[in-house]
Each structure stands twice: as C-alpha cells, then as structure tokens.
Amino acid sequence: MARTTSSPAPAAVTPAVERVLAIDPALRKTGWAVVECAGGVVKAVEWGVIHNKPALLPSGCLVSIRAGLNEVIVRHSPTVCAIESTIFVQSYKTAIVLGTARGACLIAAAEHGLPIYEYAPREIKQAAVGRGAAQKEQVAFMIRAQLRLRETPEPDAADALATAITHFQNTSAARVTERETRRV
Numbered sequence: 001m002a003r004t005t006s007s008p009a010p011a012a013v014t015p016a017v018e019r020v021l022a023i024d025p026a027l028r029k030t031g032w033a034v035v036e037c038a039g040g041v042v043k044a045v046e047w048g049v050i051h052n053k054p055a056l057l058p059s060g061c062l063v064s065i066r067a068g069l070n071e072v073i074v075r076h077s078p079t080v081c082a083i084e085s086t087i088f089v090q091s092y093k094t095a096i097v098l099g100t101a102r103g104a105c106l107i108a109a110a111e112h113g114l115p116i117y118e119y120a121p122r123e124i125k126q127a128a129v130g131r132g133a134a135q136k137e138q139v140a141f142m143i144r145a146q147l148r149l150r151e152t153p154e155p156d157a158a159d160a161l162a163t164a165i166t167h168f169q170n171t172s173a174a175r176v177t178e179r180e181t182r183r184v
Helices: 058-076 092-111 121-129 136-146 155-182
Strands: 017-024 029-038 041-051 080-084 116-119
Touching (some): 017 058, 017 155, 029 058, 058 092, 092 116, 121 136, 121 155
16 A cells, blocks of 8 residues: 655744734823734724723722733733833922833733833824824824724824834834844
C-alpha cells in the first residue's frame, strides 16, 4: 500500500494587531478608548467616559476609575496602554487631583501587565488636529473624521481616541526609523 505524505498547510499569515487602551485621565470624567491597528488600518473598537458624580469622594472616584478600566481591559484584551501625561497647571491642588486620577489609571494598566506609554497633551492635539493648541471640540470633530465614526464622541473620549492615534503615529515612526538604521 502506497503511503502518501502531505505537508501541513502553510499557516495563515495574519498581520500583527496592536490593540491600545488609551486614556485621558481626570477625577470626574476619565475618557478611555480601545483602538486597534492591523495592517496599517486604524479602527476604533469602543470608547467611553467613566463619569463620577460630584457627591462621590475623591477616594471613591479612584476606585471607580480603576474598576471601570479593569472591566474594559478584561473585555477587550489590549496589548498596550497609552495615557495623556500630566499637563502644566497653575494650581497645585489641580495637579494633585490629576496625578491621583492618573495613578488609578496606571495601576489598572500595570495590574494587567500592559506596557505604558505617555504622550503630552500638545502632542496629542497636534496628531489629531494639526496644531497643539486645539480646543476639545476641534479634537472631537477631527477624530470623528479620521476614524470614520458615525457619531462625535464626548470630548473626553475623543481625547482618549486621539491619544491612541498619537501612539500609533509614534510607534509607526519608530518602526520606520528602526528599519532605516538596519538597512544595509
């Protein structure tokens, strides 16, 4: 009896998918977005805002932010986290409040082992609108157009979506540079 052998079918080549959890931290309205890039195509998966009521104590807000982001991470399994860095503020109190909100966000991402990248607010606005001094409404409008969304996201969610776009632009530029330095 003749024996036939067959080689295994070649594995399907799937483009590497990077899925970013992007965050615009704030104590009362933390914007978040999950955006993925596969084969150079950027797609918004889901976005939203963690709303904390004014009556909620700051400590309760931090727990709410961490819990909300944990739910998003479990639901979407991002591969990386991108977060807006601390902005220059004239009030120490505001800086401390923003810092604690960022801390809750960073802990949520770190607990799941996500690499974390920070981007300056001006850099995010530059990536979204083309100028670093853009208003939140301008960012939301441009993000809607860039990602071909059916609705304009809330400003804080739009900022998170813009943070993801900034991350993809930066990592794409780094890959090109790396290829160029290795080119013989």
